[in-house]
Amino acid sequence: MSALLQTPLFWAALTIAAFIAGQQLYRRTGNNAFLPPILTGIVLVSTTLELSGISYTTYMEGGRFLHLMLGPVVVMLAVPLYQFIHTMRKQWLRIALAVTIGSGVTVACAVVLAHFWIGDDAITRTIYTKSITTPVAVAISEQVGGISALASAFVIITGILGALMIPPMLKATRMDDPQTLGLTLGICAHAIGTSRALELGPQQSAYAAMAMTLTATLHALVLPWLV
Amino acid sequence: MPGLLGLLIFLLLGGVLQDFLSLPVPAAIVGMLLLLAFLIIRGRTPQALQDITQTLSPLLPLFLIPVSVGIVTQKSLLADYGVELLVILTVSLIPGALVCAWIMKGGRSS
Numbered sequence: 001m002s003a004l005l006q007t008p009l010f011w012a013a014l015t016i017a018a019f020i021a022g023q024q025l026y027r028r029t030g031n032n033a034f035l036p037p038i039l040t041g042i043v044l045v046s047t048t049l050e051l052s053g054i055s056y057t058t059y060m061e062g063g064r065f066l067h068l069m070l071g072p073v074v075v076m077l078a079v080p081l082y083q084f085i086h087t088m089r090k091q092w093l094r095i096a097l098a099v100t101i102g103s104g105v106t107v108a109c110a111v112v113l114a115h116f117w118i119g120d121d122a123i124t125r126t127i128y129t130k131s132i133t134t135p136v137a138v139a140i141s142e143q144v145g146g147i148s149a150l151a152s153a154f155v156i157i158t159g160i161l162g163a164l165m166i167p168p169m170l171k172a173t174r175m176d177d178p179q180t181l182g183l184t185l186g187i188c189a190h191a192i193g194t195s196r197a198l199e200l201g202p203q204q205s206a207y208a209a210m211a212m213t214l215t216a217t218l219h220a221l222v223l224p225w226l227v
Numbered sequence: 228m229p230g231l232l233g234l235l236i237f238l239l240l241g242g243v244l245q246d247f248l249s250l251p252v253p254a255a256i257v258g259m260l261l262l263l264a265f266l267i268i269r270g271r272t273p274q275a276l277q278d279i280t281q282t283l284s285p286l287l288p289l290f291l292i293p294v295s296v297g298i299v300t301q302k303s304l305l306a307d308y309g310v311e312l313l314v315i316l317t318v319s320l321i322p323g324a325l326v327c328a329w330i331m332k333g334g335r336s337s
Contacts, residue, residue: 042298056297063292066289071254083272101326101327130316152291158320221252
């Protein structure tokens with residue numbers, strides 16, 4: 001048994017199994033926003049590591065095969081971004097302003113709060129990446145001296161909170177037309193918000209995906225110079 | 228498969244360019260911008276790239292699990308600041324979302 005726990009392939013297989021279990025749970029609970037498959041997957045793998053006493057370094061000998069795919073996946077974001085260029089031509093100024101100022105405001109709030117309330121430099125550097133979709137956030141946090149594992153946690157928690165809070169918030173302020181709602185979900189709640197938008201309708205979903213990709217690109221280009 | 232090879236080539240090109248110009252931007256982002264420039268110049272998305280996008284997109288969360296599991300190495304940090312971090316992440320969303328929506332909505336309704 002202990003020999004099996006040292007095998008890299010075991011951990012790669014376990015990660016895939018945990019993800020499949022997460023997808024099943026998400027479907028069976030009627031796409032509950034509290035239970036994105038990635039969250040279940042992380043909890044299952046982390047719990048297994050804690051119980052078996054295996055170190056994260058040993059786990060990564062298997063995990064790195066899956067981790068390696070993040071590079072090509074980030075490059076792939078150019079494909080949807082290219083397709084959105086046509087959609088946004090007419091509204092480009094408003095979209096550009098919403099993406100720049102909106103994402104700037106939420107990141108600035110988080111950074112200022114973290115700086116004065118917690119005051120830990122690595123945490124502050126990591127929280128800068130909270131509004132970027134996870135694969136990009138992980139790459140950027142390494143670049144700006146943050147903690148990539150923590151970046152991933154911030155992004156996922158922000159995504160879950162945004163998917164839950166934004167639709168009722170915009171409804172209460174009567175700004176919940178499909179385009180505005182989709183764009184806001186994409187900017188503030190990235191991939192998890194985008195999958196929530198997919199359930200709300202095609203227009204919400206297209207605007208969310210576009211906003212998510214634009215926010216990620218903008219922050220990826222600006223943050224390394226700024227932080 | 229040609230789609231995946233294409234992505235890897237742009238990733239490698241991104242790495243070369245990043246290294247050559249000493250850019251602080253990650254190689255994958257440089258690769259993504261190069262691919263975007265390629266698509267704009269070419270004027271349409273090659274079928275192979277569309278295929279690989281449809282294959283890989285649903286698997287994205289899976290590729291993120293290994294790095295996210297690294298949270299187990301940050302237990303003391305979460306024990307110290309977990310509640311503060313949750314409050315910060317919740318509170319900072321509210322002005323951000325309202326400003327986004329207000330800018331996007333503004334002009335069209337008036």
